[in-house]
Amino acid sequence: VGLKPGGLFVLKENIARKGFVFDKEDKSITRSDSYFKELFKQCGLHIYKMKDQKEFPNELFAVKMYALTTEMPGQGNKPRPKRATNRPAIIR
Numbered sequence: 001v002g003l004k005p006g007g008l009f010v011l012k013e014n015i016a017r018k019g020f021v022f023d024k025e026d027k028s029i030t031r032s033d034s035y036f037k038e039l040f041k042q043c044g045l046h047i048y049k050m051k052d053q054k055e056f057p058n059e060l061f062a063v064k065m066y067a068l069t070t071e072m073p074g075q076g077n078k079p080r081p082k083r084a085t086n087r088p089a090i091i092r
Contacts, residue, residue, distance in 0.1 A: 012063065
């Protein structure tokens, strides 16, 4: 409801290898890519684009970025018409 047509919601998260990981110390949950994709589906969100964070140490969780939309990619994400630009003109 909060996104305009063609709008995107971007999420950047740590990614577990499988399922999810609960950290008892800080009470955080790290979810897997497949877990996130299922959550997106249940929320009515579609992945417009996703990208992995590069050059992360192997001992840390991988980081992934998701650009999400409420519209199916390829439907409703049409190029916007060009707006008239303000150009200098002579006032008569």
